[in-house]
Amino acid sequence: MSRLGKKPINVPEKVKIEFKDKFLEVTGPVGKLSQVIDKNLDVKINEGNLIVEALGNSRRHNMLQGLIRGLVVNMIEGVTKGFKKQLEMIGLGYKANIENGENLILVVGFSHLVTIPIPHTVKITSVLTPDKNTLITITGIDKCEVGAFAAKIRAVKPPEPYKGFGIKYLDEKIIRKAGKAAAGSGKK
Secondary structure, eight states, X not given: OOOGGGSOEEOOTTOEEEEETTEEEEEOSSOEEEXXXXXXXXXXXXXXXXXXXXXXXXXXXXXXXXXXXXXXXXXXXXXXXXXXXXXXXXXXXXXXXXETTTEEEEESSSXXXXXXXXXXXXXXXXXXXXXXXXXXXXXXSOHHHHHHHHHHHHHHSOOOTTTOOEEEETTOOOOOOOOHXXXXXXXX
């Protein structure tokens, strides 16, 4: 069983944390995040450390303690550095445009344009790489929202296994399949 939930969290000097009425608020140089804490948990802040305490000893208490500790660690990292995801669009004529900072317009080989509204907590940039692919960078302070929006964009046109066309994460490896010609040449 993991004991990670009981470990104290080191709070940097530039981060301010307030906890009252089961509501945790983390403020840093990049922004401000808040989280509702379950009634079965308590948060203790002292001398640059934060400890999430379970008010019981059941399995549910232990799970909640580990979950909330992980969320608080992500909040602290988000308000100090922020989070970033990068997507690469591979395909002939695939483009991404940002319309007035409100909508992301994708051209991905469909008969129509795909319009995705951009959340207010996320910033997006679209750049053409030297090998003529479009690189979309998503940044924000909330790890959950950055990851969810990146997944929403990728779901529009996931990469296919034959030529690799589609939208993929920058560090994602696509397992390629041999086509019909390669598969048929082995039989006699």
